[in-house]
Amino acid sequence: MADESPAVEVIGLHKRLGFRVVLQDVNLSLRRGEVAALMGANGAGKTTLLRCLAALLRPCAGEIRWLGHAWPARFPVGRWVGYAGHDAGLYPHLTVEENLLFAARMHRTATPVARVRAHLASAGLDGAADVPAGQLSQGVRRRLSILRAVVHAPAIVLLDEPSAGLDGPGRAWLREQVRRLRHTDCGVLLATHDAELARAVSDQIWRLRDGRVAAQAGMSVAVAGANVVTRVAA
Numbered sequence: 001m002a003d004e005s006p007a008v009e010v011i012g013l014h015k016r017l018g019f020r021v022v023l024q025d026v027n028l029s030l031r032r033g034e035v036a037a038l039m040g041a042n043g044a045g046k047t048t049l050l051r052c053l054a055a056l057l058r059p060c061a062g063e064i065r066w067l068g069h070a071w072p073a074r075f076p077v078g079r080w081v082g083y084a085g086h087d088a089g090l091y092p093h094l095t096v097e098e099n100l101l102f103a104a105r106m107h108r109t110a111t112p113v114a115r116v117r118a119h120l121a122s123a124g125l126d127g128a129a130d131v132p133a134g135q136l137s138q139g140v141r142r143r144l145s146i147l148r149a150v151v152h153a154p155a156i157v158l159l160d161e162p163s164a165g166l167d168g169p170g171r172a173w174l175r176e177q178v179r180r181l182r183h184t185d186c187g188v189l190l191a192t193h194d195a196e197l198a199r200a201v202s203d204q205i206w207r208l209r210d211g212r213v214a215a216q217a218g219m220s221v222a223v224a225g226a227n228v229v230t231r232v233a234a
Contacts, residue, residue, distance in 0.1 A: 007187025
């Protein structure tokens with residue numbers, strides 16, 4: 001995997017769900033060590049795009065390249081991509097620690113117990129390690145879902161509405177977590193309605209409207225492929 005390759009590159013992506021065109025001619029490039037925010041109204045296609053990038057949905061046309069590798073090449077997308085969906089998707093009967101250990105071991109992470117405990121401590125969840133996930137508050141479930149997406153040290157992290165349900169300290173933790181991922185040379189894409197979060201952590205802001213990428217109004221823009229993206233200060 002060449003370091004020069006973008007973390008994720010999207011070329012002419014189209015996606016239809018039933019008779020509805022959700023994404024059309026999307027062209028994006030996210031570098032290693034870069035954070036981008038994907039914004040847009042409900043139904044604009046943000047979650048669909050993230051699920052395509054996580055290889056959970058297959059595009060109808062176009063190409064996605066992860067670290068220079070295109071599907072359906074034999075590339076372990078799950079190993080190199082961490083995804084936290086809008087639904088936390090935790091195992092409710094497993095404890096907080098067990099949920100993370102399951103993910104770490106599934107991806108054959110080295111020293112999984114030590115890594116999981118370090119992540120729990122960093123999120124202030126070490127005191128809840130033995131609590132079943134089904135008993136957690138929405139905010140704690142959100143933190144745990146994000147930790148599960150990053151516990152195996154992926155090169156690409158995709159977060160769908162990561163600030164949903166987080167209180168003030170939780171939002172501060174999220175911002176710090178995203179900055180930490182950037183410093184580990186990870187490419188991060190977060191879909192969000194949270195303009196404050198997007199401005200605080202992002203190098204780029206991409207706005208989806210009717211399945212297409214458009215410029216954020218009132219900000220300087222740069223052209224990427226056939227679409228226009230907004231570049232902002234980190």
